[in-house]
Amino acid sequence: KSESNGKLEEITFNLTYIPNIQFAPIYVSIEKGFFAEEGLEIKLAYGNEADMVALVGSNHQQFMVASGEQILLSREQGLPVLSVAAWYKDYPVGVAALKESGISQPADLVGKEIGLPGLYGANYIGMEALAAQTGLGKNDYKLVSIGFTQVESLVGGTVDAVVVYLANEPVQLRARGYEINVLAVKDYIELVGNCLVSNETTVENDPELVGKMVRAFRKGLEYTAANPEEAWTISLKYVDNLTEEVAPIQKEVLKESISNWQVLPETKEEQDLRWTNMMNLLIKIGMMKNQLNIEDVYTNEFLP
Amino acid sequence: MNSSPEDSLVVRDLKVSFQEKDGMLQVLENVCFSLHKNAFACLIGPSGSGKSTLLRTLAGLIPYESGSIEFPEIHGRKPRTGLVFQKANLMPWRTLAENIALPLELANTPREEIDQKVNEMVELTGLQGFETSWPHELSGGMAQRVAIARSLVQDPDILFLDEPFGSLDELTRERMSEELLRIWDEKRKTILMVTHSISEAVFLADRVLVLSGFPQGIVLDLPIDLPRPRDEHLRFISEFVQAAATLHEHLKI
Amino acid sequence: MNSSPEDSLVVRDLKVSFQEKDGMLQVLENVCFSLHKNAFACLIGPSGSGKSTLLRTLAGLIPYESGSIEFPEIHGRKPRTGLVFQKANLMPWRTLAENIALPLELANTPREEIDQKVNEMVELTGLQGFETSWPHELSGGMAQRVAIARSLVQDPDILFLDEPFGSLDELTRERMSEELLRIWDEKRKTILMVTHSISEAVFLADRVLVLSGFPQGIVLDLPIDLPRPRDEHLRFISEFVQAAATLHEHLKI
Amino acid sequence: MAKRTKTQRENPFIQKVTHQRWLLPLASLLLFLGIWQLLYVVLNLPPFILPSPAMVWTKFLEVLKNGIWWHNISYTLFELSLGLFFGSVIASVLGYILSKTPVLEKLLSPFLVGSQSVPVVAIAPLIIIWFGPGLFSKVLICALTVFFPVLVNVLVGIRQVSQDLRELMDSFNASKWEILRYLEIPASLPVLLGGLRVGATLSVIGAIVGELVGSDRGLGYLINLGRGQYDTALVFVAVFSLILLAASLYSIVLFLERRALKWQTWQEI
Amino acid sequence: MAKRTKTQRENPFIQKVTHQRWLLPLASLLLFLGIWQLLYVVLNLPPFILPSPAMVWTKFLEVLKNGIWWHNISYTLFELSLGLFFGSVIASVLGYILSKTPVLEKLLSPFLVGSQSVPVVAIAPLIIIWFGPGLFSKVLICALTVFFPVLVNVLVGIRQVSQDLRELMDSFNASKWEILRYLEIPASLPVLLGGLRVGATLSVIGAIVGELVGSDRGLGYLINLGRGQYDTALVFVAVFSLILLAASLYSIVLFLERRALKWQTWQEI
Numbered sequence A: 001k002s003e004s005n006g007k008l009e010e011i012t013f014n015l016t017y018i019p020n021i022q023f024a025p026i027y028v029s030i031e032k033g034f035f036a037e038e039g040l041e042i043k044l045a046y047g048n049e050a051d052m053v054a055l056v057g058s059n060h061q062q063f064m065v066a067s068g069e070q071i072l073l074s075r076e077q078g079l080p081v082l083s084v085a086a087w088y089k090d091y092p093v094g095v096a097a098l099k100e101s102g103i104s105q106p107a108d109l110v111g112k113e114i115g116l117p118g119l120y121g122a123n124y125i126g127m128e129a130l131a132a133q134t135g136l137g138k139n140d141y142k143l144v145s146i147g148f149t150q151v152e153s154l155v156g157g158t159v160d161a162v163v164v165y166l167a168n169e170p171v172q173l174r175a176r177g178y179e180i181n182v183l184a185v186k187d188y189i190e191l192v193g194n195c196l197v198s199n200e201t202t203v204e205n206d207p208e209l210v211g212k213m214v215r216a217f218r219k220g221l222e223y224t225a226a227n228p229e230e231a232w233t234i235s236l237k238y239v240d241n242l243t244e245e246v247a248p249i250q251k252e253v254l255k256e257s258i259s260n261w262q263v264l265p266e267t268k269e270e271q272d273l274r275w276t277n278m279m280n281l282l283i284k285i286g287m288m289k290n291q292l293n294i295e296d297v298y299t300n301e302f303l304p
Numbered sequence B, C: 001m002n003s004s005p006e007d008s009l010v011v012r013d014l015k016v017s018f019q020e021k022d023g024m025l026q027v028l029e030n031v032c033f034s035l036h037k038n039a040f041a042c043l044i045g046p047s048g049s050g051k052s053t054l055l056r057t058l059a060g061l062i063p064y065e066s067g068s069i070e071f072p073e074i075h076g077r078k079p080r081t082g083l084v085f086q087k088a089n090l091m092p093w094r095t096l097a098e099n100i101a102l103p104l105e106l107a108n109t110p111r112e113e114i115d116q117k118v119n120e121m122v123e124l125t126g127l128q129g130f131e132t133s134w135p136h137e138l139s140g141g142m143a144q145r146v147a148i149a150r151s152l153v154q155d156p157d158i159l160f161l162d163e164p165f166g167s168l169d170e171l172t173r174e175r176m177s178e179e180l181l182r183i184w185d186e187k188r189k190t191i192l193m194v195t196h197s198i199s200e201a202v203f204l205a206d207r208v209l210v211l212s213g214f215p216q217g218i219v220l221d222l223p224i225d226l227p228r229p230r231d232e233h234l235r236f237i238s239e240f241v242q243a244a245a246t247l248h249e250h251l252k253i
Numbered sequence D, E: 001m002a003k004r005t006k007t008q009r010e011n012p013f014i015q016k017v018t019h020q021r022w023l024l025p026l027a028s029l030l031l032f033l034g035i036w037q038l039l040y041v042v043l044n045l046p047p048f049i050l051p052s053p054a055m056v057w058t059k060f061l062e063v064l065k066n067g068i069w070w071h072n073i074s075y076t077l078f079e080l081s082l083g084l085f086f087g088s089v090i091a092s093v094l095g096y097i098l099s100k101t102p103v104l105e106k107l108l109s110p111f112l113v114g115s116q117s118v119p120v121v122a123i124a125p126l127i128i129i130w131f132g133p134g135l136f137s138k139v140l141i142c143a144l145t146v147f148f149p150v151l152v153n154v155l156v157g158i159r160q161v162s163q164d165l166r167e168l169m170d171s172f173n174a175s176k177w178e179i180l181r182y183l184e185i186p187a188s189l190p191v192l193l194g195g196l197r198v199g200a201t202l203s204v205i206g207a208i209v210g211e212l213v214g215s216d217r218g219l220g221y222l223i224n225l226g227r228g229q230y231d232t233a234l235v236f237v238a239v240f241s242l243i244l245l246a247a248s249l250y251s252i253v254l255f256l257e258r259r260a261l262k263w264q265t266w267q268e269i
């Protein structure tokens, strides 16, 4: 049990990838003292998503940010992780193509080469979801593994379209003067997005701590959505290299991200639908074998 | 010195020096001599006087600074030269027989001919039974005999020998020098041989050259007019003793 | 053969063979002899008869199959042995002076003493001016002199020399053998030296051992009772010629 | 003279142990499995972090049966063979040329060193744009990995060649090509094969790196897949397949060494 | 006897070119910049794919001024020094021991080869769990990368030591330690330093790999950052810094070689 006797409890918070403007709510919560108010001192760690899920699943660490499908996939392999608060509203993935290619709806993808990092991960799942939902068959298009070079490959003409994160690559492309069409997955199917993740041990043994984390996290989320400019300034301390040329684009990224957040929590019905859709999709594309009980994979008990 | 049509090697005013870390090391200067076809000459001189350097220069292994080295044509073609080094210089990854075969392989000799010639040479040098031994398994004298065999197998027109019998016992030495004389006589070769034994030089050669250290060059060019074939009792006749004494005298300079 | 208190080396029934790829090569068998303190013995024998092998076995470099080698104590301690190899065997990354200094460095001799002793040896072997030369810059004879200097610098009680003068010219050879005799006489060493020159053996040694190839062993142990100091005219007295002839005879077996 | 007989001196047990080549690696393998099982039991980590040997074995049989294993390992093997071949051949040729022209060596060495220290992920966009996302890029990366150790050892090896033997070849008026064939190659073989030992082992990583960056086939893809699906046993199967590949290549080079360096084997104690 | 004089024979131009060490690398650098600028102009790729030399230079000055460059390169340098040091020292010691005990070599070599062919990402979770996400893991990965080339070259180098010189040392009753110090180290130095050349170059990649997997400091982080922000000039700055690190290490080893192998320099033509 955590006790707030003036001394702050040190908690490691795992963020996937590297310091990034999209993590602004967390930086805000730290700098604005929202964590400290709850008696927590946050130590940030950055790394690979799968590694971090393993660490949280084995209770070596307690909290991280992860994509919703990671919870399903890892739970099937026996990792007792679960979402304790939603962050993004929708699945943040889409397919982007240059305007001149004439691709403006899913049916236009027929016969095209679509670049994506690899046949795994969020990009792949997003692509499969889009295809499944819009009736594209396996042989209607060709997936090409190009690593994380979507922007370069699209511009360089290596592929006809690429799978992207809505808040990032499209912004980058537009900022550089490319006119593009984006087919967002969220326009075709409702899937879970990123969440604040913990594990069953912590939720059962130390619900108080989880509550504190969720509260502080949500405060940061709300504050950032309300004061994007201030959040930007705060984040400068954490994110390097936000120089004159990079800054405007990154501000745009932040803006785009905010528009995808669940600043106001959704209802349980909406959430159940997103999780169920995701699970059915994963089963359909063969990445999962068994149905899971949706009650286990997320909880709203810590939300206001 | 003028070259005559009978000469097979003419050396004029040769000058050789080595680049070392702290300047140049002058080794040979004013070296002039010529060898006529079918000459058997011995080269003697104190240790470090440049005998090996001279031979290596003649064989084209070291560039010379000035002077000239000429090999007049033999039978209308450039003469082949062969060099037996002071060290045996065998390739450690080749067996005894393969080491002897090396110059033949380089000359693209057919395999059968190689085998036959190598066998001859193995017999000549008394190395039967060791054909497949590695060089590190040979005694010093055996290695030296392999080196001699390797130079003879290619049948060169001019043969440079650098103390070839240095580590042979007296009997083997006698046998090998007899063989050398026989080959020389039979095949009409030009031979220039470095030796450190005055009596060996007098016993074998037509001419003995004495090389003194820098800057003197060849200080004596002594013809040896003893009858051939030579045998052991020659060592006690006065011309022999006389020649040996002269050489001894000149070495001391 | 019984060992006497005066012996510094006793060898009994020594048997040595080499493991080769296709079986064992028998090299030495039935080798028996002993050397008394202050002996100067020469070892001769045909090429490949096992002379170097015998020396390397005595120096502890090759294991022997059976028999025994004993070094009775000298002044109450194990005698130090030194070996001059048939090849010069210099370390290419050490200069001439550093090569000579090697055994002293191994014995943790103070730097000053090393420098002084090395200088002495350089002078003795006539290598002044080449102290900082690399081995590849030396002539064959110079390299051999470095090897001799390296073995003498550590002042061993028993010295094994494997054809140490093989590639020295006659004058240097004479000077070096005189030096060797002087050191032997002065410091009362035991010396066993392989040579391929019968006359050198008779001229230098108290005793000449003739080693014949496998399986005979030492076939002759000839004492040489010539007066010391020996000089050149001795070569013409009848005892000398007699001894040389006997040795020549036994080599032929 | 000496006499040769057919007797053998070696201790038969030692002989058996050292001559039966599979005995010692087998021992290492058992040792390894033992340690692994022990760790599994003692550390008690969840299987998605550290699966047991048995789980991995089951997984292996599964992917073997459904063809996934062969489908992917054959592709990696193909990439790797091409990369290893071109990498080492080009490195050898270039190494030989550089060893003959020190000025060129000095001119090029910054590029060569540079080519070794650029992480693939950093220039992945350029590679993919220039060479496409397909086989060629992967072979290129693999070849680049192999390249450097082989090159350096060729340089060092050729410099080591005895000057005396060079003079010997010169005295036969041997051509450059003959010197290469009869002297430089055999004389530098020990060092050269040492470079190949390192190169062959690295080539496996080289092939994988390209696949990890982006690929839909190969052991690297299998690793990404396993990691993406939290199927750690699959990751282990892929990793062990890699090790197997590397060990096989290494053994082949060792075998070549043993054959080519027969004359040197006497030095082994 | 021969006489030594102080004259010099070498052509003064050649001498200048070969002796002034900075001249040739400078030439390569200019050549490289020229090619780059040419590519930039001819290919006309957008700057986030291929920036011009001038852009990268501007970026460099910028990160130099605001301290980001030093903050990150110093960390990588630190990791790398530790990794290089421990990797090569342990490899040398182990290599020496293995060269003396062939049975042990055969027992361990599967593990050693295996350790080289496991891609870090594949076992990253295990590394992070066992050694934490911090400095130690990164140093470990770097050390592992350096380890193998050094080890193999120690093995090859020590086997190359002339048997004749071994006998010489034995004839002085030299101890194992003395043989190591006076014979084995100097005799195998050329090959050993060759291994270090490769190892030092690889160590840079080794240090980066750990950072790329996850880190908030170091040149690897800078690469991730630049790629994440599509600031390709920053990626190039980081990559060139890596090359600079690798080239410096390589030059240090070359300098050591030149000093230690003075006796061999005559073989350079």
Ligand SMILES: Nc1ncnc2c1ncn2[C@@H]1O[C@H](COP(=O)(O)OP(=O)(O)OP(=O)(O)O)[C@@H](O)[C@H]1O
Binding pocket: B133, B136, B137, B138, B139, B140, B141, B142, B167, B168, B169, C018, C019, C020, C025, C027, C045, C046, C047, C048, C049, C050, C051, C052, C053, C054, C086, D002
């Ligand atoms: N390391 C070795 N391995 C195998 N055989 C060897 C080895 N060293 C010597 N031999 C063999 O042992 C025999 C004797 O060699 P050794 O060197 O002792 O002869 P030697 O009497 O010194 O001859 P030389 O006068 O020519 O130097 C030879 O037949 C040789 O082939």
Ligand SMILES: Nc1ncnc2c1ncn2[C@@H]1O[C@H](COP(=O)(O)OP(=O)(O)OP(=O)(O)O)[C@@H](O)[C@H]1O
Binding pocket: B018, B019, B020, B025, B027, B045, B046, B047, B048, B049, B050, B051, B052, B053, B054, B086, C133, C136, C137, C138, C139, C140, C141, C142, C167, C168, C169, E002
């Ligand atoms: N490669 C070299 N580099 C530098 N100096 C050398 C080289 N080779 C020989 N020398 C020097 O040249 C001189 C003559 O050497 P050379 O080998 O020709 O003598 P040599 O007459 O054959 O002596 P020896 O009878 O002892 O063999 C010596 O002073 C030696 O130091």
Ligand SMILES: [Mg+2]
Binding pocket: B051, B052, B053, B086, B162, C139, C140, C141
């Ligand atoms: Mg000489």
Ligand SMILES: [Mg+2]
Binding pocket: B139, B140, B141, C051, C052, C053, C086, C162
């Ligand atoms: Mg011998």
